[in-house]
Amino acid sequence: MDITNADATVAAIGAPADGGEQRNNLTVAQLLLEYLKLEQATTIFGIPGGAAVWIIDELKKQNTTFDFVVCRQETGAAYMAHGFARAGGGLGVVLTTSGPAAANALSRTVNANAAGCPLLAITGEVAEKFFGMGYLQEGIDVDLDIDTIYRNAVAYSAVIASQSDAATLIEQALRVAQSQPSRAAHLSIPNDVAGTCVTGSDTTNPYTIWFPSAPSRYRTVPSSTDDAAVKLAFGDLSSATRPLIFLGNGARAALSDTHRLARFQKLVAKWALPIMTTPDAKGIFPEDHALSLRNYGITACAWPDVYMGAAPGKPSQFDALMVLGSSLGELATTVSNAQPFSQSLIPTEHFIHVDLDEGMIGRNFPITRGIVGDVGATIEALVEAATGKNPDPAPTKARLQLIAGIKATTSPFAIPKAAIPRTPRHIRPRSCASSTRR
Template sequence: MSTSITKSPYTTLTNIGISQLVMKYLQLEGVNTIFGIPGATFVDLLNLLMVNRATMRYVVCKQETGAGYMADGYHRVSGNLGVVLVTSGPGATNALTGAMNAQAGRTSMLVITGEQKESQFGIDDEQEGVDLDLDVVQVYKSAVGYSTIINAAGDFPVLFQQALRNARAIPEAVSHVSIPHDMMATVLPSVTFPTSTSLYRRAFDSASPADVKAVADRLFAAKRPLILLGNGTRDALDAPGLATFQAFVERFGIPVGTTSDGKALFPESHALALRSCGYPPCQWPGLYFAPPAGSPYAAPYDCLLVLGSSMGDFATNLFSTPMVPAGPFIQVDADQKVIGRSMPITMGVIAEARAFLDGLTSYAATVTPEAASMADRLAYLAWVKKTHSAYANPAARESDASPIRPERAMAIVSEMLPPGSHVFPDAGNSCGWTSTYLALDPPTRIHSALDVGAMGYGTAAVVGGKLAAPNATCISIGGDGSFLMHGNEVSTARQYGAGAIWMVWNENDLNMVAQGMAAYFPDPADPNVWNDYYQLGNPDLVKVAEGLGAEAYLVHSPDDLRSALGKAIKGGQQGRPQVIVVQQDPSAMPPFVYAPPVAPPTKPKVK
């Protein structure tokens, strides 16, 4: 009788330091790039990074917030874990904004912060973040998904695995681990180490068949349904997933819109595309929600299926009442905390996006579309697109005026970007221009960060995106205010051969703020009082960019932009940072609504 011996999926490591275990876990997770700024609290790990520099790149940034944004951009483009490594005290707090922004955007990120030796806690050691006025762990705990400190070396495997488990969960999140200097240097005599990530984490990847059928039956029974895709469907709508989903909506004639964060997950040139329904929206969704008087084929909008969106203000066009259908309002998300939080849904489903879409398209194959209602809505959608522009100001998008209109600039970017590009809009007016005037199709993707709206995000995140996809065109679109916050990371791009492109509106102003204040508080005696109140000192951004190591261009007209963008795309592919400074029409305003904030639509009371 023979006995088979099953090989253990674990290995035993002897006499291994905590810093070595950090490296081994990151390698197990497939990490090959870390962003941060070195510090004295983790010198053992810094030495290992130098020794392993051929396989583990430590990208030294110019400021820790930028490191967080870069790790965010890196994850968004690659899908891999974004990692930030910074020191204690101000290093940790500087990185917090990037971590908070990533948490809001469902980015998978691990922030490792060093800390002073435990033997020096509470004695006012420099940059201590534990026992005195600053508690770094609690600060992060209030802002991200998980935060802990390694107080005992033997606890490291359990706590570090938990951090990775939370960061790679569905929905993805940010984890923070603080490791004191003496813990980092501690050597463990023996550690049981996993040989696969599946031994300590497994992502949620299911959808109830009963829920799928219930949603599908409601969707197929509607006369004028809409599917709204949020940022949470990004992974599910890879090339094979999108092809299957597109065939499904084409067979049933169901229009598709996206949230602002989900823009261009569905091809915006497609006949069924309503483009962005978020804030500020494309012009078509409003006409679908509420057909104008006398319009043909005027069946009521009677079903909304929302996939992978928390339905915050930007996702729902400021909690738009017209978005609420006269029928089933269904929200599907992997995060139970967001179901029904913001809008008056009639059905909530907890499901992972890919599993749900796989179930929906499989079930749909057994159903015959209702021909009459499908023909009616397709005819109405065709009428809407034939008689109404997608743009609030179509003339400006076609204008050849100089200085260039931002709307025209977005048309040129839409035409010239190579397929598979990555666009990183920054905060402010740039969100409005990109959301409404860019027209993009997959595989090009746009990576907004609207839940927090942090200025400087796109300026730094584009570097991480380019390092993740060196062969793709990666472009940031933002104002000079955002660029002046984190434009110093252009030199980081130069240092690491990342040929990112920055398109910067040269306004010498925080223009969104100035335009908003002029709308909220107009001065009849001095209508231009807000025009120069937030000026930025009129820096020469071309010289700034060149001083940071970029090739820079100043453009005034559409022809200038075409020439500069063509050169920038070529130069970026050769690993050289590119900055296009756009002297645009300062009077141009994106279609933001400057009105007092409104409450979300009232939820029905339960009797």
């Protein structure tokens, strides 16, 4: 079968003809921005600097596409990128120059990695020809080895040392950052490499490369669960007298889908399944919902403990717990410093833990059923398992009355017992400082 010259060119550079398009004469800086556009990551936080000049210059040229938010300090820029991603902005991107600037962005990048938040840290670097010569703010062949620091702190770090491997390393960074659970990744780009044209494998057209048509051409994420196990888990919940669902930050992406959230709300309302969240997952389920017990763990609402029947020296009174997307770490499970990893979380019958990372399941609490799976797929499987079934009206009604009674008689605040009233008065820094010295 004959192929066209265009198809032959695409074949020569190692890509399927229907999976993208040819791009010519792209610099590494331009290629990086093309990938960010493909990922719809067009808001970038950072501070301009000489070692990132090619990227900064390209951002200026493409200012109708990219919004470069100039910050006061690199740590703050990484905080903003993390917050932007958590608020539903997609991939968070922070851009800094080399050396100390890159180090300044590290702490929040590490935090994003630990929180399972998709973040890409891009740091400039001095030109390769100056490596090891004591060039200002070098971060490679010196004591301040930026790549090694990031490599030991986040899920992925690489130095794009050649224009020929730029696409491979950029795609790998995006693959890691956008995985499930999401992570933080880092790319260091020497200044001379950033301004060099990307080369492909076709020696007759060295500056022609194949560029993917969609992120699905180079990455994918898990989207499945154990349907049979979820069906059994639903049976555990639906047969319980006092069931409870505990949402972690790992459920954030799943419930950011408004249609899935609506289906989930319909499910819990029909079966009277109360919801609480970890502190890190606050806001992913509406706290004004009749079945919301707000959050458990550090700075917890008082309602979950009352519902679970938790009391010092006494076993819990609830009989089923389903944890969706939480590692059940200290902050998520500790209400009092006197009892870290509160044993009040252990139900009398069924402890179900769902997480994509099997290393988190059963780590801190004994479980009766562990499910390795995507939280979104698990929620869909729960909805499917409940289809065509109806709850027993007596225990359902009793739970609704119990929850309403808890909210009517128990302040959600431990200390103080009531919300502090807001006043229109301004807080003056001098008065604030004066009061702390008393």
